[in-house]
Structure formats: structure tokens, C-alpha cells
Amino acid sequence: MKTLTKTAFLVAGICSTTLSFGQQYNSYDDRYNNDRSDRYDSRDQRRYERSNDRDRNNVIDERRDYNRRNEDYPRYDNRYQDRIGDNQRFDERDLSRAYDEGFEDGQRSQVVSERQEHRQNYKHFTFGLYGGLNSTRFEGETVDTKNLTGRLGYQLGFFVRGGGRIYGQIGAEYLASSSQFFKPGDGQVGGVGDITSNIDQRYLHIPAYIGVKVAQSDRGVSGIRIALGAEYGTPLSTDNNDFNLGNADFQxxxxxxxVNLGFDAGPIMLDFVYHHGFADVLTSGNSKRRILGVNLGFKF
Structure with a gap:
């Protein structure tokens, strides 16, 4: 019985000792875990704060570098301020402005491309041939409208035209004209009477124009033209006539x-031309010519 009692006390002592050591160990473990958790929490917090400081400093340094490189464009600086406080996003006004500027740049590029294409496709040089009829009279002369057939002549020519809406033109023209001359008699009975007759002549004309197309197609092939210019004229031959006048009697x-008014319809052209003489064609007498012509031609 005494042995059983001793054994029971011994087992109880061992259990109490074990429980005491277990409780002490658990308290040490809790303190260790709490101290360790506190140390690691504070360390992580400091590391996070240092990381944020570095990121913020990097963004600020980037902004400063950007400002130094782009001093002429201060309106974009607020983008970097937005990046610091708004998860590195740009302001909507900047995005809208950038979109508008990009759209305007695209529009300008399209206009430039269209102009360049138009210049490349525009027909700047034209060569043409033409022919037509003319009627000639002298300054101050009264024309008999019932007898116009005796005044009709013709012309043939070619030209080279160059330019755009404003153009220049030069060419050469062979013109045959029929001019009516009048020579009064001596007034004596049986003497020389009045003489009225036509004289047929051939002239070489060198016309030059400066003109404008008041309306035209995209390539300039068709349009309406108005031009002013001048021409050099020299007589080539003179037919026999009642006045016995020859080339030596003409300037x-x-x-x-x-003055030219022209219409272009593709390769076909129609021109009305008025020639205004500034000098007498005869070495003596009032003989400034006025010629009205109409031409039909083709251009290439």
C-alpha cells in the first residue's frame, strides 16, 4: 500500500513538473513570436516607406529632367504631377489636346498630299494647232455690212502654253487678210476718179499672251480663259491691186x-481674238488695222 502511494505521488510530481515546463515554454514561445512579429512588421513598414520615397523621388527627378529638356512646352508639366498622385495617369485635358493636335496634323498632311497629287496630275504644258477666219478694217472706216465677204481672210497657227491657273502662251501665225482701200480722184472732169478696192496680203504674226483661267477642271484641261497680249507682225506678200501697192509700200x-477669250473642252478649243493695231501699216496715210478673228483648234 505504501509502495502504491509513493508511486502515485511520484507520477503526480512528474506530471506537474512537465506541465510547469510546458507552460513556461509556451510563454517564452509567445513572447518570441510577438517580438519577432513586431520586429518584422516595423521592418516591412520602413522598407515600404523607403520604397515609396525612392519612387516619388524618381518621379520628381524625371519631371525635373523633363522640364529642363522641354522648357518651351510648360503646358505638359502637369502630367508628371498627375503621375505622382493618380497612379501615373495623364490628365484628360492633355489627352484631349494631344488627340486634337494629332487630328489637325493628320488633316494638314492630307491637304499637303492632295495638293502634291494635284500638282503632279495637273497638265502644265500644252501644245496646240488652230485655224479660223478673220475680218479686217481700218481705224475710222465705215464697214458696209452688205459686202462683208470681200473682207474675209483666214489664219493658221500653233502655240505652246505653260503654267497653271495663270499661264503664258507664245506661238506663230500665218494670217491672210483682205483689206478695203480707198483712193480719192483728182476731182476733174475726165480725170482720175475715186478708187475703192480690196488688197489681199499675207502676214506673219508672233503673238504672246499672259492669261488666267477663270474656271478650270481639276487637271486644267477644260476651262474658260481670258488673256491679254501683243504680237509682232510683218508682211510676207501682197497681191496685185488697183493701187499698185507692193510690200515696199507697207511697214x-x-x-x-x-485680247483673247477662249474656251477649252478637253482637247478642243474655241477662241475669239481681237487685234488692235498701234501703228499704220502703210508708210503714208491712216491705216491702223483692226482685225477680229475666231479660231477652232486642238491641243495635246
């Missing part, structure tokens, strides 16, 4: 003013 060179 070797004259200058005429020109």
Missing part, C-alpha cells in the same frame, strides 16, 4: 495689241 514691222 516692215508693226505691233498689235491682243
Amino acid at each position: 516692215a514691222a508693226t505691233v498689235n495689241g491682243l
Whole structure:
């Protein structure tokens, strides 16, 4: 019985000792875990704060570098301020402005491309041939409208035209004209009476124009033209006539003013031309010519 009692006390002592050591160990473990958790929490917090400081300093340094490189464009600086406080996002006004500027740049580029294409496709140089009829009279002369057939002549020519809406043109023209001359008699009975007759002549004209297309197609092939110019004229031959006039009786060179109204329909053209003589064609007498012509031609 005494042995059983001793054994029971011994087992109880061992259990109490074990429980005491277990409780002490658990308290040490709790303190260790709490101290360790506190140390690691404070360490993580400091590391996070240092990381945020570095990121903020990097963004600020980036902004400063950007400002130094782009001093002429201060309106974009607020983008970097927004990046610091708004998860590195740009302001909507900047995005809208950038979109508008990009759209305007695209529009300007499109206009430039269209102009360049138009210049490349525009027909700047034209060569043409033409022919037509003309009627000639002298300054101050009264024309008999019932007898116009005796005054009709013709012309043939070619030209080279260059330019755009404003253009220049030069060419050469062979013109045959029929001019009516009048020579009064001596007034004596049986003497020389009045003489009225036509004289047929051939002239070489060198016309030059400066004109404008008041309306035109995209390539300039069709349009309406108005031009002013001048021409150099010299007689080539004179037919026999009742006045016995020859080339020696006419001025070797004259200058005429020109007014031209033209219509282009593709390769076909129609022109009305007025020639205004500034000098007498005869060495003596009032003989400034006025010529009205109409031409039909083709251009290439």
C-alpha cells in the first residue's frame, strides 16, 4: 500500500513538473513570436516607406529632367504631377489636346498630299494647232455690212502654253487678210476718179499672251480663259491691186495689241481674238488695222 502511494505521488510530481515546463515554454514561445512579429512588421513598414520615397523621388527627378529638356512646352508639366498622385495617369485635358493636335496634323498632311497629287496630275504644258477666219478694217472706216465677204481672210497657227491657273502662251501665225482701200480722184472732169478696192496680203504674226483661267477642271484641261497680249507682225506678200501697192509700200514691222477669250473642252478649243493695231501699216496715210478673228483648234 505504501509502495502504491509513493508511486502515485511520484507520477503526480512528474506530471506537474512537465506541465510547469510546458507552460513556461509556451510563454517564452509567445513572447518570441510577438517580438519577432513586431520586429518584422516595423521592418516591412520602413522598407515600404523607403520604397515609396525612392519612387516619388524618381518621379520628381524625371519631371525635373523633363522640364529642363522641354522648357518651351510648360503646358505638359502637369502630367508628371498627375503621375505622382493618380497612379501615373495623364490628365484628360492633355489627352484631349494631344488627340486634337494629332487630328489637325493628320488633316494638314492630307491637304499637303492632295495638293502634291494635284500638282503632279495637273497638265502644265500644252501644245496646240488652230485655224479660223478673220475680218479686217481700218481705224475710222465705215464697214458696209452688205459686202462683208470681200473682207474675209483666214489664219493658221500653233502655240505652246505653260503654267497653271495663270499661264503664258507664245506661238506663230500665218494670217491672210483682205483689206478695203480707198483712193480719192483728182476731182476733174475726165480725170482720175475715186478708187475703192480690196488688197489681199499675207502676214506673219508672233503673238504672246499672259492669261488666267477663270474656271478650270481639276487637271486644267477644260476651262474658260481670258488673256491679254501683243504680237509682232510683218508682211510676207501682197497681191496685185488697183493701187499698185507692193510690200515696199507697207511697214516692215508693226505691233498689235491682243485680247483673247477662249474656251477649252478637253482637247478642243474655241477662241475669239481681237487685234488692235498701234501703228499704220502703210508708210503714208491712216491705216491702223483692226482685225477680229475666231479660231477652232486642238491641243495635246
